[in-house]
Amino acid sequence: MQGVVVKFGGSSVATPEKIGRIAEGIIKRKESAGQIVAVVSAMGKTTNGLIELSQGICPDPDKRAMDMLLATGEQVSIALLSMALIARGCPAVALTGWQAGILTEDSHMNSRIRCVDTARLQRELDAGNVVVVAGFQGVTQDDEITTLGRGGSDTTAVALAASLGWPCEIYTDVEGIYNIDPRLHTGAKKLDEISHSETFELSCLGAKVIEPRSVELAAKYGVDLQILLSTMDRPGTRITQKGDIMEQNVVNKISVLDHLLLVNVEVPPENTLGKLFARLADAKVNIDVISRTPSGREVSFTTAMESAPDIARVLDGMQLTHQIKRDNCKVSVVGNAIRTHPGVAARAFNAFYQHKVPFRQVSTSEISISFIVDESSKQQAVQALIEAFGL
Amino acid sequence: MQGVVVKFGGSSVATPEKIGRIAEGIIKRKESAGQIVAVVSAMGKTTNGLIELSQGICPDPDKRAMDMLLATGEQVSIALLSMALIARGCPAVALTGWQAGILTEDSHMNSRIRCVDTARLQRELDAGNVVVVAGFQGVTQDDEITTLGRGGSDTTAVALAASLGWPCEIYTDVEGIYNIDPRLHTGAKKLDEISHSETFELSCLGAKVIEPRSVELAAKYGVDLQILLSTMDRPGTRITQKGDIMEQNVVNKISVLDHLLLVNVEVPPENTLGKLFARLADAKVNIDVISRTPSGREVSFTTAMESAPDIARVLDGMQLTHQIKRDNCKVSVVGNAIRTHPGVAARAFNAFYQHKVPFRQVSTSEISISFIVDESSKQQAVQALIEAFGL
Numbered sequence: 171m172q173g174v175v176v177k178f179g180g181s182s183v184a185t186p187e188k189i190g191r192i193a194e195g196i197i198k199r200k201e202s203a204g205q206i207v208a209v210v211s212a213m214g215k216t217t218n219g220l221i222e223l224s225q226g227i228c229p230d231p232d233k234r235a236m237d238m239l240l241a242t243g244e245q246v247s248i249a250l251l252s253m254a255l256i257a258r259g260c261p262a263v264a265l266t267g268w269q270a271g272i273l274t275e276d277s278h279m280n281s282r283i284r285c286v287d288t289a290r291l292q293r294e295l296d297a298g299n300v301v302v303v304a305g306f307q308g309v310t311q312d313d314e315i316t317t318l319g320r321g322g323s324d325t326t327a328v329a330l331a332a333s334l335g336w337p338c339e340i341y342t343d344v345e346g347i348y349n350i351d352p353r354l355h356t357g358a359k360k361l362d363e364i365s366h367s368e369t370f371e372l373s374c375l376g377a378k379v380i381e382p383r384s385v386e387l388a389a390k391y392g393v394d395l396q397i398l399l400s401t402m403d404r405p406g407t408r409i410t411q412k413g414d415i416m417e418q419n420v421v422n423k424i425s426v427l428d429h430l431l432l433v434n435v436e437v438p439p440e441n442t443l444g445k446l447f448a449r450l451a452d453a454k455v456n457i458d459v460i461s462r463t464p465s466g467r468e469v470s471f472t473t474a475m476e477s478a479p480d481i482a483r484v485l486d487g488m489q490l491t492h493q494i495k496r497d498n499c500k501v502s503v504v505g506n507a508i509r510t511h512p513g514v515a516a517r518a519f520n521a522f523y524q525h526k527v528p529f530r531q532v533s534t535s536e537i538s539i540s541f542i543v544d545e546s547s548k549q550q551a552v553q554a555l556i557e558a559f560g561l
Numbered sequence: 562m563q564g565v566v567v568k569f570g571g572s573s574v575a576t577p578e579k580i581g582r583i584a585e586g587i588i589k590r591k592e593s594a595g596q597i598v599a600v601v602s603a604m605g606k607t608t609n610g611l612i613e614l615s616q617g618i619c620p621d622p623d624k625r626a627m628d629m630l631l632a633t634g635e636q637v638s639i640a641l642l643s644m645a646l647i648a649r650g651c652p653a654v655a656l657t658g659w660q661a662g663i664l665t666e667d668s669h670m671n672s673r674i675r676c677v678d679t680a681r682l683q684r685e686l687d688a689g690n691v692v693v694v695a696g697f698q699g700v701t702q703d704d705e706i707t708t709l710g711r712g713g714s715d716t717t718a719v720a721l722a723a724s725l726g727w728p729c730e731i732y733t734d735v736e737g738i739y740n741i742d743p744r745l746h747t748g749a750k751k752l753d754e755i756s757h758s759e760t761f762e763l764s765c766l767g768a769k770v771i772e773p774r775s776v777e778l779a780a781k782y783g784v785d786l787q788i789l790l791s792t793m794d795r796p797g798t799r800i801t802q803k804g805d806i807m808e809q810n811v812v813n814k815i816s817v818l819d820h821l822l823l824v825n826v827e828v829p830p831e832n833t834l835g836k837l838f839a840r841l842a843d844a845k846v847n848i849d850v851i852s853r854t855p856s857g858r859e860v861s862f863t864t865a866m867e868s869a870p871d872i873a874r875v876l877d878g879m880q881l882t883h884q885i886k887r888d889n890c891k892v893s894v895v896g897n898a899i900r901t902h903p904g905v906a907a908r909a910f911n912a913f914y915q916h917k918v919p920f921r922q923v924s925t926s927e928i929s930i931s932f933i934v935d936e937s938s939k940q941q942a943v944q945a946l947i948e949a950f951g952l
Contacts, residue, residue, distance in 0.1 A: 252625075
C-alpha cells in the first residue's frame with residue numbers, strides 16, 4: 171500500500187498543544203497519503219536538558235550510558251504523539267528504535283543505520299495504525315540502544331522511507347530551502363525544487379534545514395524528499411533526483427556554517443599525518459576542511475565544536491604541539507555549475523579583498539567554494555559574496 | 562557467585578548529587594557483597610511530571626502509550642547511575658526492563674512479572690559489572706513495554722533477587738519499619754526484624770515503606786529482605802521467614818492508609834453483584850474492604866483514589882445508582898496473635914466509642930482489624946487505638 175513518511179523536529183513537538191496540532195495535521199495528511207509513518211525528535215530542548223543532567227554527573231560521561239539517556243527524549247515524544255492521535259480517534263502505535271527494527275552499527279552516540287527490519291512496522295501499518303517512530307535512535311545486534319548523532323531523526327525518516335519505498339516529508343520551522351539563509355539576507359528566495367547533490371552540498375556547508383547524511387541516504391536510495399513548514403498547509407522545497415533546474419546560474423546559493431573549531435598542529439618531520447587522522451577517525455571526529463602549509467610542517471583543519479575534548483585527547487596522546495581556535499565560521503557559495511564556469515574563485519577572492527574580509531582558510535569542491543572566517547566577520551563575508559554574485 | 566540486589570527509590574536519586582552519593586555507597590557495598598545488581602526508580606517527581614505531560618494531551622491517555630512514556634523515567638535514572646559508577650572507576654552497565662529480561666504479562670500500567678530471563682544479567686555480572694536495572698518496567702513476549710504499577714520498582718528488585726538467589730536491600734528515606742508511623746506518633750519504635758506475613762499485612766494497611774506485592778513475592782521465593790536508610794550507614798529492619806519475634810503482644814502495630822474512596826452502590830433485586838465485581842476486575846480496579854447491608858440492597862467498598870474514573874465508567878455502564886465519597890482513611894491495628902486472643906475487636910470498638918470516633922466500615926483479618934474513618938478523624942482514631950492497646 172502507498173504511504174508517506176513524515177518527520178517532525180523538536181520545535182514542532184515542543185508542547186502538548188503543538189503535539190495536538192501535529193496529530194491533527196497527520197490525520198488530515200492520511201486522507202490523501204494512505205498509510206503514514208511519523209518520525210519525531212525529542213520535545214524542544216529536551217536533549218540539551220538531558221546533556222546538562224549528565225554533566226551534573228561527570229564531565230565526560232560513558233557513551234553507552236549517554237545513548238541510553240538521550241534515547242528517552244524521543245521515547246517521550248512518540249508516546250505523547252500516539253496518545254494525541256488515539257485521543258482523536260486515529261489508531262496509532264508508538265515504536266522505539268529497537269521496536270521499529272532500526273538496526274545500527276555497534277558504535278555509540280554517532281552510530282549509523284545498518285538496515286531496517288520492517289516486519290513489525292508493516293504489521294502495525296497493515297492493522298490500520300499510524301506508526302509513530304522514535305527518530306535518532308536504533309539498536310545493535312546485541313540489544314544495545316544507540317543514537318545516530320546530529321540530525322539523526324532525519325536519517326531515521328529517510329531510512330524508513332527508503333525501506334518502505336515511500337516519499338519522505340521533513341516538516342520544520344522554515345518554508346523550505348532558501349538560496350541564502352533568510353536571517354542573513356532579507357532578499358532570500360525559497361526554492362521550489364533542488365537536486366539531491368546541491369542539497370547535500372548546501373547542508374554540509376551549514377544550511378540547517380536538513381542534515382547531509384540524510385540527503386546522501388535519500389540520493390542513494392532515490393527517496394523523494396520534501397522540506398515543508400510544520401503548519402502542513404503550503405508547499406515546501408522538493409529535493410529530487412531530477413537535473414538541477416537552476417543550471418543557468420553559476421552561483422545561486424550562499425551557505426553559512428557556524429561554531430567551528432580551527433585546529434592547527436605542528437607535524438614532526440617523520441610522517442605522522444596518516445596516524446593523526448586515523449586516530450581522529452577512531453575517536454569519531456569528523457574533520458572538515460584540511461589545509462597544509464607548503465613546508466609540510468603544519469596542518470590545520472576545521473571541525474565541530476563538540477569534538478574539542480576528543481581532539482585534545484588525541485593530540486595530547488600523540489604529544490603534538492597544537493592550537494585550537496574557537497568561533498570560526500565557514501561561508502560558502504554554492505552552485506551546480508561552478509565546475510563548468512571558470513572565474514568563480516577569482517570573483518570570490520576579489521570580493522573578500524575589496525571588502526577587506528580576513529579569512530583563514532579556503533577550500534573548494536566541484537560545486538562550492540568555502541571560506542573560513544572569524545564569527546565577527548561573518549555578516550561582512552556574506553554581504554561581499556551577495557554583491558559579487560548579484561544574489 | 563554471591564551478591565546482593567540493592568534498590569533505591571525516587572527520592573534517593575532525585576538529583577545528580579544524590580546519584581553520586583548512591584554510586585559511592587554501592588561501590589562500598591560491593592566490597593563486602595561481591596556482585597551487585599542495583600534497581601532504581603525514576604528521579605524524584607519525574608513520574609508525576611510525565612503524568613502531567615500526558616494530561617496536557619488528553620484526560621484518559623492510551624495505556625500502552627502511557628507505559629512507553631512512564632518507562633523513560635527509570636531509563637534516565639539507570640543511565641545516570643551507571644555514568645556515576647563508571648566515572649568513579651567502577652565498571653557498570655545500565656539495563657532497561659527489556660534488556661534485563663524482565664518478562665511480564667500483556668496488560669499495561671499494572672502488569673505483573675511472569676519470569677526473569679537472567680542470561681544477559683548473568684553475562685554482565687560475570688564481566689565484572691555492577692548491573693543497574695530500571696525498576697517498574699518490563700517487556701511482553703511481543704516486545705511491548707509495560708510498567709508494573711504502584712511499587713513496581715520494589716517488585717523488580719525482589720523478582721531479580723529471587724531469580725539470582727540473592728538477598729534484597731530496599732534503601733529508602735526511613736530507617737526501617739516502625740510499629741506506628743512516626744509522623745502519627747512520636748513514641749514509634751523501629752523494628753529490627755519482622756516476618757513476611759506481618760510486613761505484608763502492614764504494607765496492605767498503609768505502611769508505605771514497601772509495597773505488599775513485593776513482600777508477597779519475597780515470601781513466596783524466600784527472599785531475605787531488608788529495609789534501610791539510603792545513607793547506607795546503619796542497620797534497618799530485616800524481613801525474614803523466621804517466626805514472629807513479637808508473638809507475646811496481642812496488638813503491636815498501627816497502620817494508616819490514606820486517600821481512599823468509599824463507594825456505595827444500590828443493588829437491584831436480581832443478582833448483579835458477581836457481574837459488578839467481574840467488571841471492576843476487568844477494569845483492573847483493586848477493591849479493598851467490602852460491606853453489604855443485611856437487606857442485601859446496598860453494597861459498599863473502598864478502593865484507591867486513582868480508580869475513580871474506572872469505577873464511575875463501570876457503574877454508569879451498568880446503570881447502577883451510586884455515591885462515591887472521597888477522603889477516607891483506613892486505620893488498622895495489626896498483630897500476628899489477634900486470631901488467638903479473643904477480645905481484641907471488643908477493645909477496639911470500645912476505644913472508638915469512648916473517644917467518639919465515627920467510623921464508616923469495619924473489616925477484620927486473621928491478624929488485623931481495620932476501621933474506615935473520615936480523614937478528619939484519623940488522628941483521633943490513632944490516638945484511641947494507641948491508648949486502648951498501650952502502645
